[in-house]
Amino acid sequence: MLQAIWVLTRARMQIWRNTLWRSPLPTKLGLAALAGLITLAALGLYNFTRFVVRGLRDPEFSVMLQQAAAENPSLPADPMLMLAALPGLVLLAALSLLVFSSFSSLLVSLYLSGDLEMLLVAPVPMRAVFVVKFFGGLLPQYLLLFALLGPVLLGYGQGMGYGPVYHLCTVLVLGLLPLLPAGLGALLVMAVVRVLPAHRAREIVSVLGGLIAVAFYVLSQLGDTWFPRVATPDTLAALLRAELPALPSTWAGRALVAVGEGRPVPAIFYGSLFVVVSLAVFAACLVLAERLSYTGWSNLVAQGGRPRRAQRGGREAQRRVSAAWLRVVTPLPPEARAILVKDVRLFFRDLSNLQALIFPIAFALIWFYQLLVGRSRPEAAPEAPAWLPEPGGFGATAVAFFICLSLSSALAGTGVSREGRTFWILKIAPISPLSILLGKLTLAYLPFPTAGTFFLVVFAVVQGLDLLSLAQQWAFLVLAGLGCAAFGIGLGAAFPRLIWETPRQQRTWQSGCLGALFYPLYLAVVAGLVIGGAALGDSLEGAVGLGVRLAGWAGAVLVTGGVVWLSAQIGVRGLERIEL
Amino acid sequence: MAHGNGAAPLIEAIGLQKRYGATLAVKGVDLAVYPGEIVGFLGPNGAGKTTTIKMLTGLLRPSAGTARIGGFDIQREPLQAKALLGYVPDQPYLPDKLTAREYIQLIAGLYRLDPRQAAQRGEELLHLFGLAERGDELLGSYSHGMRQKAVVIGALLHDPRAFFLDEPTVGLDPRSARLIKDMLRQVANQGTAVLMSTHILEIAERMCDRVIIINAGVIVAAGTLEELRAGGQASLEDIFLTLTGGAEAAAIAEALR
Numbered sequence: 001m002l003q004a005i006w007v008l009t010r011a012r013m014q015i016w017r018n019t020l021w022r023s024p025l026p027t028k029l030g031l032a033a034l035a036g037l038i039t040l041a042a043l044g045l046y047n048f049t050r051f052v053v054r055g056l057r058d059p060e061f062s063v064m065l066q067q068a069a070a071e072n073p074s075l076p077a078d079p080m081l082m083l084a085a086l087p088g089l090v091l092l093a094a095l096s097l098l099v100f101s102s103f104s105s106l107l108v109s110l111y112l113s114g115d116l117e118m119l120l121v122a123p124v125p126m127r128a129v130f131v132v133k134f135f136g137g138l139l140p141q142y143l144l145l146f147a148l149l150g151p152v153l154l155g156y157g158q159g160m161g162y163g164p165v166y167h168l169c170t171v172l173v174l175g176l177l178p179l180l181p182a183g184l185g186a187l188l189v190m191a192v193v194r195v196l197p198a199h200r201a202r203e204i205v206s207v208l209g210g211l212i213a214v215a216f217y218v219l220s221q222l223g224d225t226w227f228p229r230v231a232t233p234d235t236l237a238a239l240l241r242a243e244l245p246a247l248p249s250t251w252a253g254r255a256l257v258a259v260g261e262g263r264p265v266p267a268i269f270y271g272s273l274f275v276v277v278s279l280a281v282f283a284a285c286l287v288l289a290e291r292l293s294y295t296g297w298s299n300l301v302a303q304g305g306r307p308r309r310a311q312r313g314g315r316e317a318q319r320r321v322s323a324a325w326l327r328v329v330t331p332l333p334p335e336a337r338a339i340l341v342k343d344v345r346l347f348f349r350d351l352s353n354l355q356a357l358i359f360p361i362a363f364a365l366i367w368f369y370q371l372l373v374g375r376s377r378p379e380a381a382p383e384a385p386a387w388l389p390e391p392g393g394f395g396a397t398a399v400a401f402f403i404c405l406s407l408s409s410a411l412a413g414t415g416v417s418r419e420g421r422t423f424w425i426l427k428i429a430p431i432s433p434l435s436i437l438l439g440k441l442t443l444a445y446l447p448f449p450t451a452g453t454f455f456l457v458v459f460a461v462v463q464g465l466d467l468l469s470l471a472q473q474w475a476f477l478v479l480a481g482l483g484c485a486a487f488g489i490g491l492g493a494a495f496p497r498l499i500w501e502t503p504r505q506q507r508t509w510q511s512g513c514l515g516a517l518f519y520p521l522y523l524a525v526v527a528g529l530v531i532g533g534a535a536l537g538d539s540l541e542g543a544v545g546l547g548v549r550l551a552g553w554a555g556a557v558l559v560t561g562g563v564v565w566l567s568a569q570i571g572v573r574g575l576e577r578i579e580l
Numbered sequence: 581m582a583h584g585n586g587a588a589p590l591i592e593a594i595g596l597q598k599r600y601g602a603t604l605a606v607k608g609v610d611l612a613v614y615p616g617e618i619v620g621f622l623g624p625n626g627a628g629k630t631t632t633i634k635m636l637t638g639l640l641r642p643s644a645g646t647a648r649i650g651g652f653d654i655q656r657e658p659l660q661a662k663a664l665l666g667y668v669p670d671q672p673y674l675p676d677k678l679t680a681r682e683y684i685q686l687i688a689g690l691y692r693l694d695p696r697q698a699a700q701r702g703e704e705l706l707h708l709f710g711l712a713e714r715g716d717e718l719l720g721s722y723s724h725g726m727r728q729k730a731v732v733i734g735a736l737l738h739d740p741r742a743f744f745l746d747e748p749t750v751g752l753d754p755r756s757a758r759l760i761k762d763m764l765r766q767v768a769n770q771g772t773a774v775l776m777s778t779h780i781l782e783i784a785e786r787m788c789d790r791v792i793i794i795n796a797g798v799i800v801a802a803g804t805l806e807e808l809r810a811g812g813q814a815s816l817e818d819i820f821l822t823l824t825g826g827a828e829a830a831a832i833a834e835a836l837r
Contacts, residue, residue, distance in 0.1 A: 335690050338688070429690035430661075430692075
């Protein structure tokens with residue numbers, strides 16, 4: 001088995017070496033820059049931690065803390081208690097992150113890597129494959145542990161004046177820390193893929209990950225309502241209580257502190273506990289890998305063999321329903337309509353796409369909540385000129401636009417790149433590039449007149465806005481939305497990426513950079529024309545003033561029309577250039 | 581049906597070239613496929629078969645030369661040309677999250693077919709290829725052979741006049757492979773020009789009216805089997821190996837035994 005592990009590891013290292021060696025120069029420079037940044041960050045963390053720990057150990061600070069504790073009994077009087085708990089708390093944070101991140105990385109490594117078929121057919125022990133895939137899947141976590149957590153612990157040791165044995169034990173702890181959470185994660189992965197195909201499990205995990213991220217975001221937005229003050233002595237006490245004796249991170253932390261302080265008995269006790277439990281979980285994984293892995297791998301071929309549930313009345317009724325909602329988009333040519341229908345169907349059946357919807361929906365819900373509790377409408381200053389949009393109305397338009405842009409990005413994403421390897425179906429069909437772009441643009445633009453209208457109407461009703469203001473906000477939203485959606489689709493067609501494994505790989509750096517430059521510039525121009533026209537129109541009287549206002553809007557429409565035309569040109573040329 | 585009879589070719593390549601950097605993958609290919617013909621396109625790996633077919637179907641832009649379908653230049657009049665052709669690639673990449681019936685709807689929309697007629701034709705083809713029972717399952721759950729059949733159904737839906745197949749029988753069981761062969765003969769009998777690349781020489785011998793052999797980007801032989809044999813008794817395999825330099829490999833294999 002060791003020989004097999006060595007062969008597989010050597011092959012993996014050769015692949016990395018060749019990938020790096022043969023990558024283009026910008027990629028090499030980028031990686032070098034990234035390595036430099038990580039090194040700087042590590043050095044910074046090391047020095048900062050050492051400085052803080054030395055500061056906390058300073059006798060003068062200790063005196064000040066005791067004086068403060070005398071006035072405020074809830075403050076801890078002895079900083080050494082906090083310092084002693086620091087390694088355990090830091091390791092607890094790392095353990096929590098490992099628990100959350102290891103499932104998805106091990107799922108991909110153990111079941112979704114491209115060489116699995118070859119390895120399973122070869123006379124290689126299953127456990128050797130498991131070991132290599134297990135540690136390969138944990139590589140990013142190990143990099144982060146050693147690059148970011150390691151300097152913190154080493155800086156702590158230096159600050160506390162610990163010897164070299166402490167530093168050696170720190171390296172050992174960092175090496176063993178992922179074994180327990182990742183081992184449990186691997187067991188969970190192997191159990192899950194006995195029931196669900198691995199691809200499906202990955203989609204579900206990505207949605208759950210998105211929900212967790214949004215939950216954190218919601219907490220951060222509404223936290224000052226629910227938790228007015230965080231930085232209190234009670235919080236510190238709660239943190240210290242988090243160092244539970246039953247946690248492996250606590251054992252590792254206490255072992256490190258004991259090693260540093262030269263107390264062999266607790267060092268051996270806690271250290272052995274940590275090492276034995278970590279290795280035991282890993283050993284259990286090894287034993288079970290041989291039995292469980294094959295079952296999970298065989299599930300890979302099943303990707304939803306269940307027939308789609310037909311609607312009541314069968315297929316004819318389903319076709320009539322499809323035809324009914326298609327009449328809404330009848331102005332589209334049939335081929336563009338076919339692309340739109342296909343994209344909508346594919347979007348809602350792929351959970352990894354649905355994950356992208358979570359953030360804009362969560363943001364919309366937060367905004368609604370803040371609107372209903374009356375916090376989202378700042379009052380205009382009494383001396384502000386009439387042509388200046390009310391801050392509340394302007395804010396509502398901006399927020400609605402941002403939500404619609406996020407929804408548009410999630411729905412249509414990178415446009416043509418989302419076709420991936422199936423783009424040949426569109427390329428071979430007798431449809432013009434313009435029709436392809438039209439189908440994609442319709443989906444990208446859909447959120448603006450639908451969700452955007454809904455948001456603005458609700459805001460207007462809640463805030464009692466007049467009809468004219470609502471109409472102006474709506475007009476700006478749908479106009480700016482058209483320009484942004486068109487440019488995004490055109491850019492995606494001009495710089496496509498059709499070979500990808502995950503949705504994140506669809507976007508090219510060219511489209512990302514150009515988009516980042518274009519969107520603010522375009523929005524500034526259009527907003528400037530509308531607001532500038534209103535300003536000038538208000539300073540003039542009667543029909544002339546009205547004419548100037550309308551001219552501002554006309555300018556915005558012309559600029560948007562120009563953007564749409566330009567996007568179509570670059571998109572068509574991009575599509576014509578694509579070769580398969 | 582032999583070519584000639586004054587009919588213009590439905591598939592025509594004139595001096596097609598494809599260059600990748602300093603490498604000329606296809607060095608000037610001239611070929612023509614007439615209505616009702618099944619032409620086998622043979623060649624060793626890397627000879628330029630797939631590249632030639634992709635230039636003829638518009639998936640690749642030729643570095644030089646012209647590709648015509650039904651008289652329409654695929655680069656200058658792509659919509660007219662593509663409306664006449666059907667294509668079955670060697671790798672059947674399909675949208676995993678569509679069902680077979682939804683895929684048929686997509687093709688019908690892309691080719692501007694009447695929805696009812698396309699649905700009916702699609703059902704006939706699904707039954708013909710034994711996919712009717714699984715027509716509402718996601719394409720992602722299909723085996724390679726089933727995906728291949730789904731692609732063939734999509735390619736036949738609009739009754740193409742020029743039909744391109746790149747290794748169509750790979751991954752198919754004998755029954756399905758026979759079905760494809762019978763279907764191709766039926767399609768050709770209705771006047772469609774079929775250009776099919778294959779490595780399986782027996783298929784080419786049994787099915788094809790003519791054979792074109794390409795090697796290193798150049799056509800080295802073209803004609804009926806009788807013309808290629810030139811009065812001799814050599815099999816297509818012998819002819820193929822002689823023309824593509826495979827005889828040396830056979831000698832090496834013999835020496836290694």
